[in-house]
Amino acid sequence: MRSDRLVAILLMLQRREQVTAAEVAAELEVSERTARRDLDALGQSGVPVYSIQGRAGGWRLLGGGRTDLSGLTASETRALFLVAGPASTATPAVRSALRKLVRALPESFRDEAEAAASSLILDSQPWGSPRTERPRPPFLDDLQDAAIRGVQVRLGYVDSSGAASDRIVHPLGIVAKGSSWYLVAYTETGRRTFRMDRVSSAVVTEAAVIIPDGVDLSGSWQEIAADIDVRRSSPVEILATCEPEGLDYLRVAVGDNLEIRGADADGRISVVIRGPGEYGLAGLLAGLVEWLDIIEPSGVREHLASIGSALVARYGGSGATR
Structure with missing residues (x-):
């Protein structure tokens, strides 16, 4: 899985002052082209990785990182954990590496890093036959930010019959299923799943979410997906x-x-x-x-x-x- 490689690269950058694409490729048993793509992906996602050109060039983590990741800002930390290991897809090795990274983070970033890691699920298998790729939902960043910070959202929504509504929701997290995006949240009537392409507005508040104890996105999505599979069959x-x-x-x-x-x-x-x-x-x-x-x-x-x-x-x- 690519998430395994991204975490492994971050650990390499944390241990060493500098790495080359060839070193990453040899360590992870991938091609140099794949290693460069992964290094680029880390940088594009907001993680402060930069390249040095020339014969002695390579890739470095801004701010050092040999003993900790204090060079990361809060937003960069969040970006790392969103890219590196969504809760439902991370292998045991990825979870172990994430735990190590959490311990290396400045204490003020740890809670948000862990919340980011569990706020998104990437499920590459679509419902039934593959469908046309859908555009990125317009309110994705706002809703994911609310899930990470644990705050309520006033959500405008248009259901399958075309009826519009406005309600307060308590976001649990975001799920990407194939090319479809969903918000899993609690409302006054219980847990609900909202199609992101039907969200008409999202106003983030500062009121804390109220979610039952012991509930997380991963377990909730397993229940939701199982129920949908039954209904589809x-x-x-x-x-x-x-x-x-x-x-x-x-x-x-x-x-x-x-x-x-x-x-x-x-x-x-x-x-x-x-x-x-x-x-x-x-x-x-x-x-x-x-x-x-x-x-x-x-x-x-x-x-x-x-x-x-x-x-x-x-x-x-x-x-x-x-």
Whole structure:
């Protein structure tokens, strides 16, 4: 992973006064061209790495760095940790190197460096088939800054139906999934995921975020991605109630696609049933109508009625034949 190499290069620069692209290439077992690209990437990201031309030239870290990284400013420290190791993709070696770098930082920078390291997740695998590259979201820097500093944001947002809203959010972090960007945040209604290309405004406040203890971006995104994968593979979601005596039959019929929500006041069980299509689910559930009442979607109810009519037409008469 490139993040491994970037951290390794920073450690080399910290240990030595100067390195060459050839030395980096030999140490990391990459080509000199790759080593130069990595060194350039560090500089472009805001880390104070600079090159010296000539026969005795090479690359150095501004401000020394042999024993610490005090030459880094707060913004440069943040840039390093954003580039070097997003929380969900860093290998154990990268995490170990980041811990060493944190210990080498001036104490005033440490909390922000650790917050920066955990405020961004880069997930290169897109949802389904690769899509056209999307432009960088306009409010990305502001929202990432709010996540790192732990402050609330007044967010303007336009949802998939075109409805505009304005709300206070408590940013947890930013996720890049393929070419799509998402803000994961808490609101008064709980955790939400916002498509960054639907954000219409972002006003950063100085009020501290309120986020449940023990919650982090990495764990939250794992839960969100798992839920989205389930919904993508089973896009139809049926809300229904089931008589208790029919619940075992329902479990056999739909297996892991069944979610039990709890008992209603009348003793019936509220359930969610997921699957790939309305007609197929209707056919699967048609034999359970004695116990099952479909609340929504209406399309499944209509398919059940059509299936019932077809069954009556074919088998309702005493002398029905094929």
